[in-house]
Amino acid sequence: MARMIAERADALPGLAEVFREYGYAGASLSLIGTATGLGRGSLYHFFPGGKQEMAAAVLADVAAWFDASVFTPLEQADDPRAGIDAMMVEVDRYFRSGQRACLIGAWGLGATRDPFAEPIAGYFRRWIAALQTLLVRGGVAEDHAATLAQDVVSGIQGAVVLSRALNDPSLFRATLGRLTARLYTALAAA
Amino acid sequence: MARMIAERADALPGLAEVFREYGYAGASLSLIGTATGLGRGSLYHFFPGGKQEMAAAVLADVAAWFDASVFTPLEQADDPRAGIDAMMVEVDRYFRSGQRACLIGAWGLGATRDPFAEPIAGYFRRWIAALQTLLVRGGVAEDHAATLAQDVVSGIQGAVVLSRALNDPSLFRATLGRLTARLYTALAAA
DNA sequence: CTTGCCGTGTACCAATCGGTAAAGAGTTCT
DNA sequence: AGAACTCTTTACCGATTGGTACACGGCAAG
Numbered sequence: 388m389a390r391m392i393a394e395r396a397d398a399l400p401g402l403a404e405v406f407r408e409y410g411y412a413g414a415s416l417s418l419i420g421t422a423t424g425l426g427r428g429s430l431y432h433f434f435p436g437g438k439q440e441m442a443a444a445v446l447a448d449v450a451a452w453f454d455a456s457v458f459t460p461l462e463q464a465d466d467p468r469a470g471i472d473a474m475m476v477e478v479d480r481y482f483r484s485g486q487r488a489c490l491i492g493a494w495g496l497g498a499t500r501d502p503f504a505e506p507i508a509g510y511f512r513r514w515i516a517a518l519q520t521l522l523v524r525g526g527v528a529e530d531h532a533a534t535l536a537q538d539v540v541s542g543i544q545g546a547v548v549l550s551r552a553l554n555d556p557s558l559f560r561a562t563l564g565r566l567t568a569r570l571y572t573a574l575a576a577a
Numbered sequence: 578m579a580r581m582i583a584e585r586a587d588a589l590p591g592l593a594e595v596f597r598e599y600g601y602a603g604a605s606l607s608l609i610g611t612a613t614g615l616g617r618g619s620l621y622h623f624f625p626g627g628k629q630e631m632a633a634a635v636l637a638d639v640a641a642w643f644d645a646s647v648f649t650p651l652e653q654a655d656d657p658r659a660g661i662d663a664m665m666v667e668v669d670r671y672f673r674s675g676q677r678a679c680l681i682g683a684w685g686l687g688a689t690r691d692p693f694a695e696p697i698a699g700y701f702r703r704w705i706a707a708l709q710t711l712l713v714r715g716g717v718a719e720d721h722a723a724t725l726a727q728d729v730v731s732g733i734q735g736a737v738v739l740s741r742a743l744n745d746p747s748l749f750r751a752t753l754g755r756l757t758a759r760l761y762t763a764l765a766a767a
Numbered sequence: 768c769t770t771g772c773c774g775t776g777t778a779c780c781a782a783t784c785g786g787t788a789a790a791g792a793g794t795t796c797t
Numbered sequence: 798a799g800a801a802c803t804c805t806t807t808a809c810c811g812a813t814t815g816g817t818a819c820a821c822g823g824c825a826a827g
Contacts, residue, residue, distance in 0.1 A: 393774080408688050412603030416815060427816080428775050437816065488686040495742035496678035498598050507742050534755070537739070538732075541752060545735025549727070552685035552701050554694070562731060565724070583804080606785060617786080618805050627786065770827080777820090784813065789806105796801075 395433040395444070398423045403445045407490040411442055411499040439502065446503055449490055450510050456481075458517040467525035471570050474518075475563050478543060485550025485559025492544050514540050522570070526577030535573055542566050585623040585634070588613045593635045597680040601632055601689040629692065636693055639680055640700050643671075648707040657715035661760050664708075665753050668733060675740025675749025682734050704730050712760070716767030725763055729756050 401423035405414045419441070420426060425433075434440040457477050464470025482489065494500055495507045515536045522532035542562065550559035591613035595604045609631070610616060615623075624630040647667050654660025672679065684690060685697045705726045712722035732752065740749035 410600045410602055410687050410689075412600055413688065415813080417813080426776060428777080428819095431816075432774060489738075492738045492742065493683065493686045495738060496683045497600050498603065500741070504744070508744065511739060511742050534751070537748065538752070538755065541735035541739040542728075542732060543735065544738040545731035545733065548679075548682045548685060548734040548738065549701060549731040551690070552682065552697050554698065558727065561724070562728070565728065605783080607783080616805060616807085618807080621786075622804060768827100771825090773822105773824085775820105775822080778818090780815105780817075782814075782816105785811105787810070788808090791807100792803100792805075794801100794803075797799085 393425065393429065393433075396448075398425055398430070398433060398441075399445060399448045402441055403449060403490060406442060406445055407488055407493070410497070411438075411494065414438070442499075443503065443506075446491065446494075446506050450506060450513075453481075453510065454513065458513055461517040462520050464521060467521050467574055468571065470521050471567060475567055479560060479563055482543075482547055482559070484556035485547050486554075486556055487547075488551060489544060489547050492547065511540060522573065525574045527573050528577075531573065535570065539566050539570065583615060583619065583623075586638075588615055588620070588623060588631075589635060589638045592631055593639060593680060596632060596635055597678055597683070600687070601628075601684065604628070632689075633693065633696075636681065636684075636696050640696060640703075643700065644703065646671075648703055651707040652710050654711060657711050657764055658761065660711050661757060665757055669750060669753055672733075672737055672749070674746035675737050676744075676746055677737075678741060679734060679737050682737065701730060712763065715764045717763050718767075721763065725760065729760065732756050 402419060405418050405422040409415075409418060416427060416430070416438070419430065419438075423430070430441070431437065434444065436443075457474055461470050461474050464473065481487070491507055491510050494503060500507060515533075518536035518539060519529075519532045522535060523529055527535070543566070546559050546562040550556060550562070592609060595608050595612045599605075599608060606617060606620070606628070609620065609628075613620070620631070621627065624634065626633075647664055651660050651664050654663065671677070681697055681700050684693060690697060705723075708726035708729060709719075709722045712725060713719055717725070733756070736749050736752040740746060740752070
């Protein structure tokens with residue numbers, strides 16, 4: 388019998404890919420099996436809670452990645468401008484210049500939101516808060532920083548939607564550039 | 578036998594609701610039947626092409642509504658500012674202050690895009706073009722109008738995602754207000 | 768060597784999936 | 798009245814769905 392001694396974490400990337408592409412309802416166990424290279428047996432061994440537990444694990448994994456690779460560096464950046472640049476680089480890479488959908492944003496739009504409302508909202512709240520923290524530390528007024536951070540996170544989500552719909556990666560990058568410029572001018576004015 | 582003498586158009590609102598909420602894959606024929614009040618027989622009488630034809634019809638219906646209620650008025654507005662205000666009012670109402678997802682935007686994010694790539698892209702291109710036309714007519718330079726129009730459409734989509742994820746209608750309205758202000762200042766500078 | 772656990776493959780389950788077929792009811796013509 | 802057309806109901810189809818049961822193989826500890 389072929390054994391690969393897989394562990395739960397190995398399944399997460401493939402799992403995320405399928406969920407992102409086909410949505411929660413569209414991600415059948417056959418698709419999941421193909422994408423992860425795991426049979427039903429292994430899948431239910433790692434995720435006894437079934438599809439819902441797989442989805443929750445993916446959501447937590449994505450959130451953890453953003454926390455470690457984007458949010459925390461953002462809060463701890465020495466130079467606000469460098470922090471912003473680093474965030475934009477990571478965002479452009481993660482979303483493949485807008486050709487890769489935001490799993491969390493997409494799930495927030497439909498019925499899939501209901502079972503995961505709190506993790507989804509938490510992800511966005513955390514992102515906005517991290518960006519606001521950095522702006523305030525750069526001298527921007529609290530309330531201005533709040534709306535600006537909101538605009539930037541919202542702007543990134545919109546750019547994903549529009550760039551994917553129009554199949555135009557350059558649109559995504561250009562939007563990121565404009566959002567960066569807005570953050571820079573706010574910092575310069577402070 | 579109970580007869581309601583329905584016609585194809587009567588099914589579209591319910592159809593759109595189900596597709597918007599559950600996505601293409603998640604919208605089962607039972608859900609569709611419940612939402613439209615139509616049995617399988619009637620459904621396949623009006624849409625011989627099955628689910629795919631239903632989806633195409635919904636897409637066309639939404640696009641037609643936007644064309645008539647948003648895009649065309651935008652292009653034909655006497656006063657650019659009044660045109661912008663009217664658009665924002667319609668957008669806020671249509672998206673229920675961000676609590677209702679954008680069916681077209683959501684479908685563009687996943688695998689559902691493939692069969693409908695052209696209508697989806699066309700919808701966004703049309704929206705951007707209409708807004709750009711109005712700005713140019715208001716004296717804004719062609720290229721500045723293009724990026725601004727893109728930012729506004731993208732910003733609206735982002736606001737839908739974020740506002741729904743955070744379950745906060747006021748965030749949607751505030752974002753619309755800020756986008757309006759940006760359009761106003763561009764017009765004032767022209 | 769044996770015992771026991773972990774991971775895996777396979778067969779199987781009821782339920783639901785999207786879609787079809789055909790007969791019947793209601794309406795509108797001639 | 799009778800024909801023709803539109804719409805609806807119902808029963809049904811094979812395929813696939815998410816999920817379960819269980820036996821088998823590899824590995825590690827005793």
